[in-house]
Amino acid sequence: MENINLVQTLKREIGKKIVGQTDMVDKILIGLFTGNHILLEGLPGLAKSLTVNTMAETLGLDFSRIQFTPDLLPSDVIGTEIYNEKTGEFHIKRGPIFGNIILADEINRAPAKVQSALLEAMQEKQVTIANETHILDTPFIVLATQNPIEQDGTYPLPEAQQDRFLMKVKVEYPTREEEKRILALLTEETIFEDIQIDKILNSKKIDEIKKEVREIHIDERLKDYILDIVFKTREENEYIECGASPRASIALVLASKANAFIMGREYVMPEDIKRVVYDVLRHRLILSYDAHAEDREVEDIIEDILEGVILP
Incomplete structure (x- = not known):
């Protein structure tokens, strides 16, 4: 349990930008420390994407954000094969799925063919492009968000894909005191974008923590x-x-x-x-x-x- 103090330091660092939402932060950490994916569901403005972004800043890992939209294609997620006219050869252009922390923002706004592009990556930790299999780096976790109130122009996740998420976390409103602190942070104190977030963990430490969790x-x-x-x-x-x-x-x-x-x-x-x-x-x-x-x-x-x- 030598790394538990690092976890507390990590949470304090995240708290520089994220007021409250301790349950959401803890559940994302559970996903990170077990190597599993988390689905975050909540109304707009509850800091789902901001929390993932802030957490990524505290980790020495590659971070990718994919904004899911109705016109998104599977190749926009996993990558595609490109022909180079000068050399007459094909080469692979990797998509944003090649990262450690993947934010799949508003995942239910993309059609099923795009959602299914995540299936192999989430389950097998690999992707196939032009009949070539590419192993993803570790750690690899998908943190997906979705808005529960809008149905027009959305594509509900199939049950089979939802089952690949370790947890589906419902993000709630902040308390009155927490929202008052949010007002001070965003309207009165230092410029929010200038808040410095230090890196606390790296891939080696995360592997150590994952082993401790297993034990x-x-x-x-x-x-x-x-x-x-x-x-x-x-x-x-x-x-x-x-x-x-x-x-x-x-x-x-x-x-x-x-x-x-x-x-x-x-x-x-x-x-x-x-x-x-x-x-x-x-x-x-x-x-x-x-x-x-x-x-x-x-x-x-x-x-x-x-x-x-x-x-x-």
Whole structure:
């Protein structure tokens, strides 16, 4: 746990530009320290993109931002083969996917063929251009954002692609006190763009932290608790059409370990599982017609499941 102090320093550095949103920051760190992708969903103006940008500044890693739009092409994401008239040869022009931290901004604004261009990269950590396979650098994580209120001109992510995200994090409004601090930061104090962000981590340190996270202890009873939750989603339920896959069990173990690490512990507690369970399951449950007809939210279904499982 020698790197836990670095994590606290990292969070303080991010706090120079990001007021509040500690839950979002922690969940992105969980993705970074487990090598997994995070989907951020929230209303405009809640600092989703700014948080990712600021975090990238604190890391000694390559950062790419892709603005998803309806006219985006798969080649705009992964790259393409270019013909050079002078040499008469083809060469590969790499796209923005060749980075360490990828911000897929407003991912639901691009059509399915563009969204699917991310599938191979997210799952296999490689891309194929002109029949050539290119291995992506590590670490590699996709941090995608989407706006839940606009439906016109958007393309909802297929369930298969959502399952490739470790967590779907709902970004909430700041508190009144936090918003007052935001006003001071953006309207009264130093020029926001001039705030200096120091680099705290690098790829070597991140690899060390990922190893430490893997070594966090989780009791067998807590593993059984996680399995009880996931298997409960697969039981006959009038509100669930399709339950969570084994990826959910894996994600709950990894995310709870990473949360324990961020909290400065070498072991997982039930509180770690409870903190991540909604984010891990909310995009992995397909609700039935009855659930939609009765205006039942997925969070309500998860709450019912947790109440029906005995906590060790």
